[in-house]
Amino acid sequence: MEGSYNYYIVALSMVIAILASYSALSITAKISYSSGKVRYFWLAAGALVMGNGVWSMHFVGMLAFHLHSTVKYDIWLTLLSMAASVIASFIAFYITMPKQINRYHIAVGGFIMGTGIVAMHYTGMEAMVMPLELVYDRSLWALSAIIALMASYAALFLFIRFRNQASTSGLKWLSAVVMGFAICGMHYTGMKAAKFYGHADMATAGHSVDLFLLYGVTVTIFIMLFISWGAMFFDRYVLEKMAYQDTITGLPNRNEMNRFFNTYAENESVGVLFLDLDQFKAINDTLGHNVGDLLVQEVGKRLGRFVRSDQQAFRIGGDEFLFIVKRCDQERAVQLAKDILQTLKEVFRIDGNDLHITGSIGISIGTILKSDSSILLKTADTAMYKAKKLGKNQFCVYTDEMGVQEVRKMELEKDLQLALEQRQFFIEYQPKWNVKTNQLYGFEALLRWQHPRLGLVAPGEFIPIAEETGLIIPMTRWTLEEACRQCSVWHSQGIHQPVSVNLSVRLFQTNCLVELVTHVLQKWKLDPQMLELEITESMVLYDLNDIISQLEDIRKLGVRVSMDDFGTGYSSIGLLDRIPIDALKLDRLFTNDLETPSKRAIIHAIVLMAEQLNLDVIAEGVENEEHIDFLTELGCYVMQGFFYGKPMKSEEVMKWADRAADA
Structure with missing residues (x-):
């Protein structure tokens, strides 16, 4: 018996697949930025969104499929198909969660996710209760499995490629579209492989589908997707601002600095400039903390002049600031340090006071993949104290000799x-x-x-x-x-x-x-x-x-x-x-x-x-x-x-x- 499709509902299933893919892409960014228990929360959220998105797309696609026969669904097999999709997504995301992975990790993760999708699809098909016999075209069945594995591999590759990009981008939407079409391609190839046989008198029994189950599942998934989007929106625009932005200067704070080091995976030289204001404590003690905060605010504005797409300023303490410069060599770091010190020497006019301050800067240059980020910070801090000992208003580049002295x-x-x-x-x-x-x-x-x-x-x-x-x-x-x-x-x-x-x-x-x-x-x-x-x-x-x-x-x-x-x-x-x-x-x-x-x-x-x-x-x-x-x-x-x-x-x-x- 041949079935037919409602192409409006087919389009809806594709939209669900695309939205689920985009949501999963966005949530994987949270997995990279987070640590500890929060990281596992986003891992579980990503697996739920991805697994349930694929699962809901399957059943909406089934809703689009008309067999002209009474069709019901076994509730336990239906739930089992959902579990297969979610668990497979969780395992695949877990395998590819570490910062440094290779193609082997992606291949294993893609195989597990693809196997889970195949299991979800054909378990869902087995959940159909109908007066028809279901058999499969083996060639098309194998093709649908291959598409599922390829789509899963592509999905994980795109997750890893975009998980460090927290912001919305056209490229991420394009990736979600590609993933959505791949998932739909697997589903409808699998449906094409399905052959339904029955007696002649059954073919005219009329079309009946368990609409309550299908519509209930669809509505539930949409609610979950919107809740996940709302959580990400709140996290990105409210909580992130509170947690990752300094309230006085508006610069990124220590949490944002840590997040950069935890997520930056490029094998290129990074420059770290540790800046400490020289006369800040005296100003704080004599003129009060209010003037001290205003001074820090003005310092933050001046340092903001040096922010570029490849170099960022952070406020990491009371009078401590940090610059992280991508693709940095010593010449560039030294020039930046000179410019910063010159800018700080300009008089600060705050609350009726003309304030003159200087700074001491320590410079450390290295590759994050080759050394722990804490080493770069420690060596920059060591160089900064060396600059203070040299008479302040100085910069100092970290050397191995300083490291030997520090170890001693x-x-x-x-x-x-x-x-x-x-x-x-x-x-x-x-x-x-x-x-x-x-x-x-x-x-x-x-x-x-x-x-x-x-x-x-x-x-x-x-x-x-x-x-x-x-x-x-x-x-x-x-x-x-x-x-x-x-x-x-x-x-x-x-x-x-x-x-x-x-x-x-x-x-x-x-x-x-x-x-x-x-x-x-x-x-x-x-x-x-x-x-x-x-x-x-x-x-x-x-x-x-x-x-x-x-x-x-x-x-x-x-x-x-x-x-x-x-x-x-x-x-x-x-x-x-x-x-x-x-x-x-x-x-x-x-x-x-x-x-x-x-x-x-x-x-x-x-x-x-x-x-x-x-x-x-x-x-x-x-x-x-x-x-x-x-x-x-x-x-x-x-x-x-x-x-x-x-x-x-x-x-x-x-x-x-x-x-x-x-x-």
């Missing part, structure tokens, strides 16, 4: 705690000499680290790490106690000289410094005059009143206080009459350039000022007799440097003291 820093940070526990630290003592009396003036305790694998680690390398991690507190406690113990031992051996210990501002922040010093002095029965504590100028940037109060309490114990590295980094001259200290230590920066008249004039001025404030002056870095002559002429008599003695271990001090006494 991380290793030292990891081993610091273990070094304390295993007593890898030791102290060397450097003498201070008074040339006026030609006598020993005291010793400075200098902390050293003998790493079991890396050897002797310089203090300038591990002290800043200890400051950052807070380990400087137990390290200084140990140094203070060990130096006082050694000083007590020397006292019993006839060396009656004080020892000085450097203090970190972290010790002041514990609010137990005075108790610590008192405890150590009592423990080793040491005269407080035998201990000197050295502070740095940078401490004036913290809670000055609290530091002054603690220093006054320390001096009341009889302990001397000196200011180390005076004249470098921060100027505290205006506070010298307030800070309770006994001596100033001139940094070796002055000693190394004594032949310069201007430098000698500065030292002479410092010495005169110290005399008026009843402060001793100690010069560091004295290495030859010329230094001694210059400093003596300028009125500085206490000196410390290699000329008098290099830092030495405690057991060497007695020998040095004997030689010095003989000399």
